[in-house]
Amino acid sequence: MSWLRQPSVLPGFGLTLGFTVFFLSGLVLLPLAALIFKTTAMTWHEFVQTVLDERAIASYRLSFGAALIAATVNAVFGFIVAWTLVRYDFPGRRLVDALIDLPFALPTAVSGIALAAVFAPTGWLGIRLQEMAGVQVAYTWLGVVVALILIGLPFVVRSVQPALVEAQRDLEEAAETLGAGPFYVFRRIIFPAVLPALVTGFTMAFARGIGEYGSVVFISGNLPLKTEITPLLIVIKLEQFDYNGAAALGFVMLLASFAMLLTINLVQGWSRRRHVGAGN
């Protein structure tokens, strides 16, 4: 077993590998296996019926659709925020930089309640939006999107920031001396350099949006077929002691999340290959 003796700063490859395997098994794989096992208690017909139920389909559409819209909005505005923080120095920059992470730290229910209070038809912003644009945010699918934007923003900003720092100024200057205008430089030089990081951030925001529960339930209104997200549907099934049904929906979510994370890893691997050895 020569591969057990690999040189490293810290000894104990065997021990650490054992811990890794145990940790992953105990905390990730085992519960997931239990979830899959639970669904096997259902017949194929029952499974299909639960998963393709009208209410479930509507919830997928909302969950995935809202997450997609929110992640797209975040990709655009997160990029701008990251750009501002990296490229400009202004008073309060560090404060803004710290604020970005707040949605990470806050209990999601708190942000949900806060959003609901502001965007509710009687809320401070809700009233004005209703009056000026005739748009109702709270208790519609828009509310779900707003909540997911809040939750997803840090993912995009924190992925793009290091890539922007790394994209050297001399690349832009080189393009400029070669005759490229500002827009051309952005499109052909800056954007491609940051794209892999942006895709990563987008995917992470998207994945997080699909699974988000706490911040959404307060602002969405939870109307079946209209503003009901999949995680909520799972909770409802649990409250009705329909464990198998909840497990089946959970299984679908699991597959979706796994697909997302696999994509992230592939994207990261691809971008790393492109930049290999370019550190000098």
Next chain:
Amino acid sequence: MSIALDQVTKRYQGVPVVNDVSLNVRQGEFLVLLGPSGSGKSTLLRAIAGLTEIDHGRVSLRGRDVTHLTARQREVGFVFQHYALFRHMTIGDNIEFALRVRGVKARARRARRQELLKLVALEGMDDRLPAQLSGGQQQRIAVARALAHRPEVLLMDEPFGALDAKIREELRRTIREIQRELQITTILVTHDQEEAFALADRIGVMHQGRLLECGSPDSLYMRPATRFVSTFLGAANLLLGYRTARGVRFKPVSSGVHVPREVVAVLRPEEVQLSVEENQAQSNYVGHGTIEEILFGGAVERLRVRMASDGPVPVAPGREGDSGLGSLLEVSRTLPEQRDFPVSVGQSVAVGARRIHILPTPISSFTAVAATADSAQALRESPLLAALAARMQTRVAVRVGGGDRAPPGMPVVATGPGSTDAARWHLQHGAVQLMCVPPAESVPDHVVIHTLDTESRRATLAVAASLLRHLPAEAIYLGIPAAASPENERAAQMRDLLDVRSAALSEHGLDMRTELRPGDVAEELQRELASHAHGMVVLGTANPASIPWDWLETILEGPTPRAVLIVHALRHEPAAED
């Protein structure tokens, strides 16, 4: 002129990083800007490319004024130290970038790309990514990319800085060949003098934001004009020498009536000849010394010789300061020289100089003159004198009490009671330059220049230029004709003033304002001084008696004394320059 810079100045937070640089580069010329880091050479290059805006001056490329154009509009090729290749594009796309921006058709782009890849000897690399190439190959691609749009000018910012020695040399040759083949005007920035010698048609040496000297590699090495260039380009021993009837001598001459003229001599290590006895040397005798260190360096042997304490005086004291020991001389000898006269550490040798070069610098050294050792030391450490000595790499000697003649070089006295008499005494006893320094005054920001007669003009401008090269001060030259002179002479006086200005600029590289102020000399100088808190006067004369001594006394011994430098041009002096 392919590239013309006219008084280019760039400041960062008020501090000039490029200071008043004027430069012309001929079509097809390869110019290397050489200087230590922080000398402003990269900033100047970026200013030419339009990557940095300048605060003052003009940049023209091929006769076209591009001062206010962006980098994009200037059509130059720029090569960066860290290649700056677009990593997400293939080599082919990188090279075609400039053409694609210009909307060149695909077929023409491909043809140009093949041509360029052939030029840098990297054919067939089209589809690789930059990350798959070595550093040297990447820099070749960067050169090819910068040439794609056929720029009129190629600018390179330390292009070999990130490469190891062997590849560096190879790439250096490639670049030289390409430059010769295309006959493209090129400016390359480096801190490596070997690189500058290998590449340049002409070298411009930069220091503290100024372009000190510009010339062919051999003329800069053989005949530098400044202390900095002589020590930065190759190694040099800078010694104080004394002009005598029989040439330059290195020991202070103690006999004779006149104060000997002090000069700064450059003695290259390879021009030093070691021998057993003084009379064996066929070269100019410098002094006796002891071998202190021998380093074997392959083709040449490097030695340090400690000169006897009564031997030649170094221009700038080394780390030892004035410890009473003699100066250290750097010597290098070839293998045949070593065979002819093998030496060992501790051996006493006679030192000769095969060739010396006298710097045309008008200020050779300072001597702080005072009545007591303490006050002389205080004067030596006074802010202005200390700053000047440090910036000009010039020695400050000390003289306590009077002698029978003025010390050689520039005597310096402190302002205050008695200083006017001291100044007068020195000028009467052989001093050709004299400075009076207020003990608390720091570096001036305003220098007023005036000459009392036309004979002293040249020497005065030379001294003022040498001083101002090392000061961040503005200079003004006052022409002060008598108020009673008739109006119809004003035009001639004005012309005369403009001649002074152009002579200062062309002969001494001194850029100064000029003003005509009919009136009384003392009054006008006083008025100009009063308008600035840290003003200094440079006053030239061929006849010390013509100095307005009463006014000088109020300046030197009054409540707010100012620094005054007096240049005493001797009427029958042979020209200082060789």
